[in-house]
Amino acid sequence: MRDTLMLSKDFLQLTLDNPVGLEAFEFTLGQHTQVSVWDTGVIQFEPLVTYEANQESEQDGKEEALKSIVLSSAVHGNETAPIELCDQLITALLSETLIARHRLLFLIGNPPAILNGTRFVEENLNRLFSGAHAKGESNAERVRAKKLEQYVDRFFNAAPKDGSRYHYDLHTAIRASKHEKFAIYPYPHGAPYSGEQIMFLAACGINTVLFHHEPTTTFSYFSAHGYQAHAFTIELGKVMPMGQNDMTRFIAVKEMLTRLVSGRDLELGEFDPSQVNLYQVHRSINKQFDDFSFTFADDVENFTAFPRGYILAKDGGTEIKVEAESESIVFPNANVPVGQRTVLCLVPAKDYRVV
Numbered sequence: 274m275r276d277t278l279m280l281s282k283d284f285l286q287l288t289l290d291n292p293v294g295l296e297a298f299e300f301t302l303g304q305h306t307q308v309s310v311w312d313t314g315v316i317q318f319e320p321l322v323t324y325e326a327n328q329e330s331e332q333d334g335k336e337e338a339l340k341s342i343v344l345s346s347a348v349h350g351n352e353t354a355p356i357e358l359c360d361q362l363i364t365a366l367l368s369e370t371l372i373a374r375h376r377l378l379f380l381i382g383n384p385p386a387i388l389n390g391t392r393f394v395e396e397n398l399n400r401l402f403s404g405a406h407a408k409g410e411s412n413a414e415r416v417r418a419k420k421l422e423q424y425v426d427r428f429f430n431a432a433p434k435d436g437s438r439y440h441y442d443l444h445t446a447i448r449a450s451k452h453e454k455f456a457i458y459p460y461p462h463g464a465p466y467s468g469e470q471i472m473f474l475a476a477c478g479i480n481t482v483l484f485h486h487e488p489t490t491t492f493s494y495f496s497a498h499g500y501q502a503h504a505f506t507i508e509l510g511k512v513m514p515m516g517q518n519d520m521t522r523f524i525a526v527k528e529m530l531t532r533l534v535s536g537r538d539l540e541l542g543e544f545d546p547s548q549v550n551l552y553q554v555h556r557s558i559n560k561q562f563d564d565f566s567f568t569f570a571d572d573v574e575n576f577t578a579f580p581r582g583y584i585l586a587k588d589g590g591t592e593i594k595v596e597a598e599s600e601s602i603v604f605p606n607a608n609v610p611v612g613q614r615t616v617l618c619l620v621p622a623k624d625y626r627v628v
């Protein structure tokens with residue numbers, strides 16, 4: 274496997290050829306990077322400079338502390354643009370055209386679902402984190418969620434104490450969106466939002482951010498809450514079949530991730546709310562009955578606003594109406610199990626704290 278990967282530089286193909294149970298192996302790239310494959314779809318790149326050396330040069334003002342960066346894709350198997358984007362970055366790293374100056378962990382979330390061409394095989398992986406995988410009958414996604422938690426734990430626990438942590442969980446949305454690219458900021462439990470991160474997202478072309486209003490069982494919340502990482506679920510556009518993504522739409526995000534990984538200056542300005550659309554989640558509407566339907570059409574875009582009193586959905590005969598003066602909908606999906614989120618309703622963010 275080691276020789277196959279060193280020769281082909283194609284980690285995605287290796288992952289798809291071994292959708293479960295790939296044996297761990299490692300190797301070095303030149304004199305600069307330690308590469309460790311931990312499992313199917315799990316690859317770590319670590320700069321071969323000791324942390325102490327980094328600290329010394331930091332004192333000389335030359336280097337910043339080592340960052341630890343998780344980039345995940347394919348938590349939903351049919352969301353292909355993030356898979357292609359991460360594939361390009363991994364191939365560049367393996368080909369040594371891109372050199373990692375920070376610690377990096379790539380996670381290809383659900384390889385069997387990629388092969389299936391579906392969001393998931395048995396169960397939505399992105400509802401199984403923070404231990405939710407243990408609360409029900411086991412299946413492949415529950416096993417994978419537990420392992421992904423362990424890999425994130427191992428990666429962040431080996432991070433230098435003073436190095437910042439990041440987790441960008443990359444997705445694409447089922448529907449088209451009025452704001453093509455947007456990020457979900459996991460509930461921070463009263464902590465302020467990071468203005469620097471919001472400006473980083475804006476520089477990636479992700480100019481819309483939703484502040485979540487409660488804990489969730491998503492992957493980004495797991496890293497944010499459990500490991501104090503700057504973590505986000507990032508929606509890069511609309512779902513497309515593999516190979517049919519217009520990769521020119523991801524030039525800015527690829528450029529900014531490349532800069533981040535390679536330690537180049539990010540050239541971020543001060544936090545400027547005029548450069549971003551900031552929403553807060555007003556409420557999450559969870560499905561109560563199998564007999565659930567929306568009143569609006571399947572092609573209504575994310576971020577469409579509805580006025581107070583408008584009937585958004587019917588749940589077992591109960592009408593669900595817009596409560597605020599106006600609510601914008603995101604991720605409407607009637608086809609989820611009872612108890613799960615069918616839609617998020619948003620209002621413009623106000624009274625938020627940014628540092």
Ligand SMILES: O=C(O)CCC(=O)N[C@@H](CCC(=O)O)C(=O)O
Pocket residue numbers: 349399444445446447448457489491493506603604605606
């Ligand atoms: O387009 C949709 O309906 C779903 C897109 C998607 O997978 N979104 C994530 C958001 C996770 C979060 O709230 O942080 C998901 O539903 O898992």
Ligand SMILES: [Zn+2]
Pocket residue numbers: 348349352444445
């Ligand atoms: Zn997704």
